[in-house]
Amino acid sequence: MSSSTSQRVFITGASSGLGVALARHYARQGASLGLVGRRGEALLELVDSLPNRDRHCLYTLDVTDHDALSNAAQHFMAHAGGIDIVIASAGISRGTLTEYSEDLDVFDRILAVNVTATVATFSPFLETMRQQAAAGNHGCRLVGIASVAGIRGLPGASAYSASKAAVISYCESLRVELKTDGIKVVTIAPGYIDTPMTQVNDYAMPFLMSAEDFAQQAADVIAAGRSYRVIPWQMGVVAKILRLLPNCAYDFLFRNAPRKKRTLPL
Numbered sequence: 001m002s003s004s005t006s007q008r009v010f011i012t013g014a015s016s017g018l019g020v021a022l023a024r025h026y027a028r029q030g031a032s033l034g035l036v037g038r039r040g041e042a043l044l045e046l047v048d049s050l051p052n053r054d055r056h057c058l059y060t061l062d063v064t065d066h067d068a069l070s071n072a073a074q075h076f077m078a079h080a081g082g083i084d085i086v087i088a089s090a091g092i093s094r095g096t097l098t099e100y101s102e103d104l105d106v107f108d109r110i111l112a113v114n115v116t117a118t119v120a121t122f123s124p125f126l127e128t129m130r131q132q133a134a135a136g137n138h139g140c141r142l143v144g145i146a147s148v149a150g151i152r153g154l155p156g157a158s159a160y161s162a163s164k165a166a167v168i169s170y171c172e173s174l175r176v177e178l179k180t181d182g183i184k185v186v187t188i189a190p191g192y193i194d195t196p197m198t199q200v201n202d203y204a205m206p207f208l209m210s211a212e213d214f215a216q217q218a219a220d221v222i223a224a225g226r227s228y229r230v231i232p233w234q235m236g237v238v239a240k241i242l243r244l245l246p247n248c249a250y251d252f253l254f255r256n257a258p259r260k261k262r263t264l265p266l
Contacts, residue, residue, distance in 0.1 A: 007139075008080035010034040010073065012063050012121050013090030015042035017195035018145060018218075021211035022087060025219055027051055034076030036069070036090070038062050055080075063090045063117035073124035082132055085222060086125050087143040088118040093197055095262040096159040103262070107159045114163035118144055118170065126183075133182030140182065141222050144171040146189040148235055152242045152250060156259025164189075168228075175227055184225035188218050191235030200261075207234040 009026045013019035015037025023035055027050040037043045040060035047056050057079055059072035077083050091114050096103045122142050129140040149157060150164025168187055175185035192198055192205035193214045209232050221229045230236030242250065 007031040007084045008082055009085040010076055010083060011087045011089055012036040015039040017197055018193060018211060018214065019089040020046055021215035022089060025215040032056065032080045036061060036072060063121065064112045066120040069120050070124045077128055083125050083128055084139050085141045085143065086122060088121040089145045090117055091145060093160045095156050095259055097262060098158065110159040110163050115166045118167055129183045130181050138182055141184050141186055141225065143186045143188060143222055146187055148189050148191045148230060148239050150189065151239050155254060155257055186222050186226060187228045188221060189230045190214060191230065191232055207232050
């Protein structure tokens, strides 16, 4: 992979949570960053705190605006002279229940941000990555941020679980599609990470990890080009057990699991 001082990294969801932590990590390594987020003030505060301020580009947009996202991708590649890592970190979560018709709009929004926007984030970079790989750059990475919640459906979080399960399957399909193109597709499934998304939870969160520690471990996985990793590793053990549980056992254990609160509108 290309040296950290010359890496060009494009990150969505960079105005909060995991995106902020990843941006700070890569900036400390000397990378040039393309930072996408909905909250312009938060992006400005972030970039002003980073080293090498002039290397970084800010794009205030909603990732469901696919044209704006594509334009940002093209601008960043022109500015940075190419691309090495694309991290689709934008994501939202809300408690949802099928019995409430008003939750349909929440389902649509969660799927649009967490799933379709991941595709729209990767799409503009593929041709450039193929060209770079053909020229000998074997450091190209497309990184999808999934979740342990995508491994088994969690009660009260059907939209979020479905969206993250879709991210896992989508990235797996893309990984196989791009296998011969010299582009690595990396799926990272966080457990509980201390971010604004989890800070609203009023229940115990096992193996809670700081966003900074997550970013370091995620960057190591990305650099190694691993296909799939749960972070932290303890939650990875739990995830493997959950995969193996028969439905009757899973249903019994999780029927009374704590649920994320419904909060409308999104």
